[in-house]
Amino acid sequence: MRGKRRRFWWLSLVLLAGLVSWGGLGPVVPAAGDMADDHMRRGIQLDDLTLEEKVGQLFLITIYSANLDDADRDLIADVLPGGVVLFPMNIVDAEQVTALTNALQTEAQAVGVGVPLLIAVDQEGGPVRRLKDGFSPFPSVQLVGGAGSRDDAWQVGVALGQELAAVGVNMNLAPVADLHRVESGGVPGQVLYRRTISSDPDLVGELAGGMVDGMGEAGVIGVLKHFPGHGAATQDSHNELPHVDLALEDVQRTSLRAFEGAFSSSARAVMTGHLWYPALDPAVTRPATMSPMVLGLLREGMGFDGVVITDAMDMGAILREYTLSGAVIAAINAGVDLVTFGPHVSAQDQRVVINSTIQAVRSGAIPMERLDEAVTRVLALRVAYGLTAWSALDVNETEQRLLLDAHHQALVAVAENAVTVLDNAQDLLPLDSENQRVAVIYPSTYSHILNACWGIDPDLMWYGYTYQPTSQDFAAVETLAQNAETVVIFVEDLHQNTTQLRLAESLPPERTVTVLLRSPFDWERLPEPLTTVVLTYDSIPATHVAACRVLYGVVPARGRLPMAVGPYPPGMGVQLPEEVGDW
Structure with missing residues (x-):
């Protein structure tokens, strides 16, 4: 969240013996009580929600059809979710996605709590683009790093946001704010190959924040990921729990610095990574998603009081060691506000997990205060992005809303700089x-x-x-x-x-x-x-x-390497002038 910035000189991490200090900048954000008052002024009253409705708000569920079949409708009616994540199985083309989001919101309005669904997708650009047919081919964020300009990052974010909003998607699980490192992104097949902006934490923070600001301009929530940073991981969290064995000072000056810089933007949502940093949570081997230590660092040390979202909870880093219900309850207690199901969780398993969460609140295993805090943040996120009301989109006008020609020209201009x-x-x-x-x-x-x-x-x-x-x-x-x-x-x-x-x-x-x-x-x-x-x-x-x-020198060569390539260091790039001529 934006606001007056203040200096956090330390965060006390309670270790087995002693304290670890951390310092850095972070934005000041409204407290949960202030956000609750904000909801009251807008007619969204936490006390009006039932326990089942509150718990449902904490979940981004998975559906299994491209046209919202009866099984999907039953799932929405049963669990009253806060939102839905779209995966390739739900996506055909732009018009179909528009029809699907219309159907999702209509169904939620009929059976839900009266606030629109958060509808999310992974649209990073480059190798991770869920929306393809009928959409602009957005580039890898390495191109944004090569341009090196916050204005260019903002423009890419605006174009991304406009296309998502044009089809009824209001949350983008992007951009990646992880640092480029050879361990995870330098070789084809690695999980972050061509998905990172730069190896420079200051540049990553500036440009990732610029992209979030641009998406926000279009009314779309940008989600920074994967806190506290996946760049130094040598294992893939889709398969197993990565152990990131960096010293505390290395974590501070690299991964945390990048996220800290991005938080100076309008960012109100961050996704956790399923990876273990012994320097941040030395006593227990567990994913950051389930770590009160790591999420305490995020909240208290870095001043972030927006929504904390999990990476997909059906990844190997979670399921190889935990039951899905147990992991979700632990994540919520650690400080997570919004739980994401991935494409491999069945409808029945989603029901079981959400019902287990309801029972955990009833038994006191999840304190009611923690539930209310999380729901308050999720509702405040909608308020911040103007998502408290919804009206259907005209499917027949989808192409006009997408602004593809304008976005092509905008991407050419950014690419020229890169x-x-x-x-x-x-x-x-x-x-x-x-x-x-x-x-x-x-x-x-x-x-x-x-x-x-x-x-x-x-x-x-x-x-x-x-x-x-x-x-x-x-x-x-x-x-x-x-x-x-x-x-x-x-x-x-x-x-x-x-x-x-x-x-x-x-x-x-x-x-x-x-x-x-x-x-x-x-x-x-x-x-x-x-x-x-x-x-x-x-x-x-x-x-x-x-x-x-x-x-041909129609425009000057301005791009600079966002990370080292062979003997060429970051920042390298031969700057060539524009040729004089009648083009």
Whole structure:
């Protein structure tokens, strides 16, 4: 939450022997009692809710159809949830999602507590995009890191929020505020590969906060994740409980610093990660989600009094050691306000867990004061984002609300600021199309590359190769390169597209510009002679257009590495001026 900032010089973590101190900045937020008064003024009275209605508000449930079938309706009527998370099984296209969210809200209004559902989705951009068909292809947040601008992060957040709001989604389980570290994000297949903004905690905090502010501008709740930080984990919490063995001072200056910076934005929701930090909770091996020590740090040490949301509770880090009901009750007692079910929890198991939570309140295993505190925060979140009333969206106008053309242009502008020139030792950039013959070689499936470059240089020579290049492609590229003075080749995902790598290797290195379309870490697979390398951080139409505009000097090269790549440190990027010309 936003507000006057104050200095927290210490948080006493009660250990087996002694105290551990922690210092840093954090925002001041309204106390739970103040938020309750706020609800009263708006006609949302906690005392009017039954126990079952209060407990239901603490859960984001999972449904199993794309059209809200009878089984889903029965589940909503039985458990009166605070919200729903949409997974791929619920998603077809933009119009269908709009119809589904309309149906969800209508059903909740008929059987629930009279406040709209929180409808959430994972729409990080890049490798994690639940909403695809009919939506903008949002880039990996590494691109936001490459641009390095809070304004650009805000613009991406606005566009994300507008598209989610256009289909009735009001909560985005993003952005990732974990730091990039080689342990968890430097190799394909790792859980955070291409999902992190930067290795710089200050930059992560600034840009993640900017994205949350942008989404909020569109009336969508952005959720920072995965506190206290998944970046240093070497295990995947989907499978097991990661042990993050960092010293306390390392945690303070890295992961916690990033979240602390993001909390200076309008952020009112944070997701916990299922991972154990011995430095923060040394006495008990347990996930941060279930740790009073870690959530006490978040509340008291960092001043965050917004909503704490769990990562999906059906992940291996939880279920390998705990029953689902036991874990949920422990998480609520530790300070969690909103529990998320993942895609693998059956309707019946969801009923059992929620009923177990009701019984835990009745028996005193969960104090009523803790329940009321959590419900108060969840209701206050709706008030803060104007989600206390709902009206149906016109499914037939979904495409108009999505603003896809405007968002494409906005993403091009951000991508232009992110394109990073790693090296220009041969002085090949910007391309001199007036005095040199330029050849552009690209995967033929990406017509935006040819259209964008040809729009700048109508005289360019070009060749579109099949995604897995054939012998015919190699022969054609060789001939083209012999007739050009400068060659530009676009490639991506070289860890699996080895024939694309061989195609790049076949070109004369002293005359070749290699554009890595998706992962900056593809640099490490390039042969040493290919020294003129350009990064775009993702392979979407917006980055294809931006790459051509930077290559030809239509716009200056401004991007800088958000994390180390090979010998290049964070912040590296050859800054090239804009070429003077009539474009």
